[in-house]
Amino acid sequence: MNTRARLYIGGEWTDAADGAEFATSDPATGKPLGTCAEAGQADVDKAVTAARAALRDPAWTSMSPSARARLLWRVADLIEEHEAELAELETRDQGQPLGVAHAVSVTGAAEHFRYFAGWCTKIEGAVSPVSFPDTLHYTRREPVGVCALITPWNFPLMIAAWKLAPALACGNTVILKPAEQTPLTSVRLVELCELAGFPPGVVNLLTGGPAAGRALVAHRGVDKVSFTGSSPVGREIVQQSAGDLKRVTLELGGKAPSIVAADADLDRAVTGNLQGALLNSGQVCAAYTRLFVDRRRADEFTEKLAAAAAGLRLGPGLDPETQIGPLVSLEHLDRVDSYVRTGRDQGADLVTGGHRADRDGYFYAPTVFGGVTDDMTIAREEIFGPVLSVMPYDDPEELAARANDTEYGLAASLWTSDLATAHRLAADIRAGAVFINMLPIPDAAAPWGGFKSSGWGREMGPYAIDAYTEVKGVWVHLGNS
Incomplete structure (x- = not known):
């Protein structure tokens, strides 16, 4: 061509x-x-x-x-x-x-x-x-x-x-x-x-x-x-x-929080967050990047998320078996890798990924960090790549404040089986779009910003x-x- x-x-x-x-x-x-x-x-x-x-x-x-x-x-x-x-x-x-x-x-x-x-x-x-x-x-x-x-x-x-x-x-x-x-x-x-x-x-x-x-x-x-x-x-x-x-x-830009409530279907939340974070290799302004999970379930969630991420097939987009394509350029690949190295240096727990894929092109392995805190760079700056940060919480009452503790406010995600929790948090989160139990894909008929x-x-x-x-x-x- x-x-x-x-x-x-x-x-x-x-x-x-x-x-x-x-x-x-x-x-x-x-x-x-x-x-x-x-x-x-x-x-x-x-x-x-x-x-x-x-x-x-x-x-x-x-x-x-x-x-x-x-x-x-x-x-x-x-x-x-x-x-x-x-x-x-x-x-x-x-x-x-x-x-x-x-x-x-x-x-x-x-x-x-x-x-x-x-x-x-x-x-x-x-x-x-x-x-x-x-x-x-x-x-x-x-x-x-x-x-x-x-x-x-x-x-x-x-x-x-x-x-x-x-x-x-x-x-x-x-x-x-x-x-x-x-x-x-x-x-x-x-x-x-x-x-x-x-x-x-x-x-x-x-x-x-x-x-x-x-x-x-x-x-x-x-x-x-x-x-x-x-x-x-x-x-x-x-x-x-x-x-x-x-x-x-x-x-x-965005730094979308995804809140996994204590009552959420964990397997469904793992699948949804993986897809919502890694669509287009994470090169989505509304990608789920800060995953707030109840501390009692955080280890199980992180383990399942990392296993699912590690099992995704990287490859050229034209290959029908491909699940994760390349990043857009070598410059952007280097940028994503620098954020991952910063996350490790600041004490986040690298569970899977964290490296450039061993193949031609601009591929980066899907990366999951556990134990991320609100003050870490990977929790505050937009990475725009296949990098997920699991952030445990103890008190549900702190969730809205932590989700809003960012300069961004494009999108957010909630995973819950409780209608009251869904509507209360949707009202409290400062973001232009809140997705409940679904992926962050806009529609021509709905406002976006x-x-x-x-x-x-x-x-x-x-x-x-x-x-x-x-x-x-x-x-x-x-x-x-």
């Missing part, structure tokens, strides 16, 4: 203005997959100009909501028609097992376009009962404008879809900038948008590294930035956007309509004077 991807600006595929390119590789082998154009400032300027021009193009601005809905629905159909191709491309470029690429990435991408296609005809204003006499007041929801959509490398196809679909449903124009580690399915998705029939300039694509992202965020012609990625980069985006007060939506350093705003569901529209009030005097 040797792909060469170009930029898509104003309805045309083009090389970077200065001819720059970068390589993307297969994390299962470390071998190159292809090259992509490296967008520079001139390309950013050109893309913004095209997107702004499309905001004035009647082919887009006068398009009926039902016609816009048909375009989004057509993209969903095209994603499903090309499911096998997209899933294999996602696996080759990102590393996730092919089953995950099919069931989560491709299926999720299609569902986001289909869900937001339904919203196109339901974006409504309202009449307000103002107190001025002889006055009609009503509201309109209008597009924010040019939206820079900056996506991460862990689920590149699905996250591109969950930004593109609502932005387009609301009538915005967009510039998609995928992570440089995993650009290929985003390129293919934009090709499908072109095939679906979006007018030129409505959907634009810039591939490249952090410099391209920074140029987009800083550009005065961009009205909104939607970013999914790390909290440090999110803070940088806020600072860069302050000059012209861009609208900003951020879905950032975090508290504290896990982000600003919400994506998905009706909340995405708020994120991609501005509300305008219209005042009409009905009197004769």
